[in-house]
Amino acid sequence: MLKESITKANKKTKNTQPVDVSCLNSPILSPGKELETDTKKIEIAEKLPNVRCIVRARIPTTTGAEIFLNLYKNDQDNKEHLAIVFGKQIRSESLDAVQEGETEMDRMIRGAYVGTLYPGRKSSYVDANALVASEEKKEEVRKKNFTPLVRIHSECYTGETAWSARCDCGEQLDEAARLISEEGDGVIIYMRQEGRGIGLSEKLKAYNLQDLGNDTVQANLLLQHPADGRSYAIATAMLLDLGQRNIRLLTNNPEKVSSIEGPKKEVQVVERLSMIPKFWRGDEGGFDSPEVGAYLRTKIEKMGHLLSAPDKF
Ligand SMILES: Nc1nc2c(ncn2[C@@H]2O[C@H](COP(=O)(O)OP(=O)(O)OP(=O)(O)O)[C@@H](O)[C@H]2O)c(=O)[nH]1
Numbered sequence: 001m002l003k004e005s006i007t008k009a010n011k012k013t014k015n016t017q018p019v020d021v022s023c024l025n026s027p028i029l030s031p032g033k034e035l036e037t038d039t040k041k042i043e044i045a046e047k048l049p050n051v052r053c054i055v056r057a058r059i060p061t062t063t064g065a066e067i068f069l070n071l072y073k074n075d076q077d078n079k080e081h082l083a084i085v086f087g088k089q090i091r092s093e094s095l096d097a098v099q100e101g102e103t104e105m106d107r108m109i110r111g112a113y114v115g116t117l118y119p120g121r122k123s124s125y126v127d128a129n130a131l132v133a134s135e136e137k138k139e140e141v142r143k144k145n146f147t148p149l150v151r152i153h154s155e156c157y158t159g160e161t162a163w164s165a166r167c168d169c170g171e172q173l174d175e176a177a178r179l180i181s182e183e184g185d186g187v188i189i190y191m192r193q194e195g196r197g198i199g200l201s202e203k204l205k206a207y208n209l210q211d212l213g214n215d216t217v218q219a220n221l222l223l224q225h226p227a228d229g230r231s232y233a234i235a236t237a238m239l240l241d242l243g244q245r246n247i248r249l250l251t252n253n254p255e256k257v258s259s260i261e262g263p264k265k266e267v268q269v270v271e272r273l274s275m276i277p278k279f280w281r282g283d284e285g286g287f288d289s290p291e292v293g294a295y296l297r298t299k300i301e302k303m304g305h306l307l308s309a310p311d312k313f
Pocket residue numbers: 152153154155156157166167169172193194195196197198203206207216220250251252253256275295299305
């Protein structure tokens with residue numbers, strides 16, 4: 001059954017080397033039997049999708065930083081991707097656009113207000129103090145030629161909610177938030193691409209295949225999925241909607257850097273900053289496990305991640 005589906009996958013998957021199915025006599029890959037190295041590059045769409053921020057809300061956080069959650073709809077999938085915006089400087093053009101027939105209350109309810117909401121506020125615009133503060137901030141940012149720190153993060157229920165030590169996704173999300181909030185203004189684009197795009201149920205199957213001796217890439221391929229099934233066109237369109245054409249990107253993933261720039265280099269990554277696991281840096285709060293070690297090694301060895309493991313790992 002699995003053998004059959006992988007043969008089908010060979011026929012369907014573009015730019016992918018043939019999968020060696022001889023290993024399927026055993027659920028565990030025999031030593032020396034490479035399943036394949038998936039050479040598929042993340043496809044860059046020819047045209048960016050249309051995105052629209054439909055609601056924004058202020059979230060005071062447990063770390064003290066104040067963030068604005070911007071929820072987006074798009075014409076490519078039916079998922080609710082999010083822009084987690086730090087600071088008040090970065091705003092969504094589609095959210096701020098005036099909608100026909102809407103009242104001031106409608107605008108405030110969907111988050112298209114300037115400044116801060118307070119009981120009894122009547123207008124989305126006329127918070128004079130906020131306007132002055134916002135103009136001053138814009139000027140300050142212009143003077144500094146500010147290029148925001150951005151993280152493009154893919155949803156990971158296990159790493160962010162179920163305390164998983166199989167991956168460093170939860171740590172990366174926290175670390176990105178910490179670094180961005182230190183600078184004041186920046187964005188985390190939170191993409192609903194669970195399990196590198198294969199979804200949670202398939203990722204859980206992949207975990208079982210990993211426990212049976214396969215690495216993260218092999219497990220995806222055995223399940224008939226690409227090693228990485230994500231795309232970043234929606235994220236690029238969201239960054240443009242947020243007015244961000246030049247960014248500093250927090251990632252070790254070279255594919256993410258080229259994909260996020262878009263088909264016509266609509267966005268430019270002017271700097272890439274590595275995300276080194278805390279445990280490798282010897283920082284407080286890091287964690288180690290055999291699984292996360294294997295996960296990171298596979299990223300480096302098979303997915304070309306720009307990260308070098310310290311000798312002892
Ligand atoms: N299929 C699969 N997905 C995984 C596994 N472990 C984590 N993920 C998913 O991988 C994604 C995390 O990717 P990112 O944090 O964007 O990291 P990345 O693209 O690998 O690179 P960085 O930007 O350097 O972190 C999330 O969607 C996780 O759910 C796994 O073993 N198998």
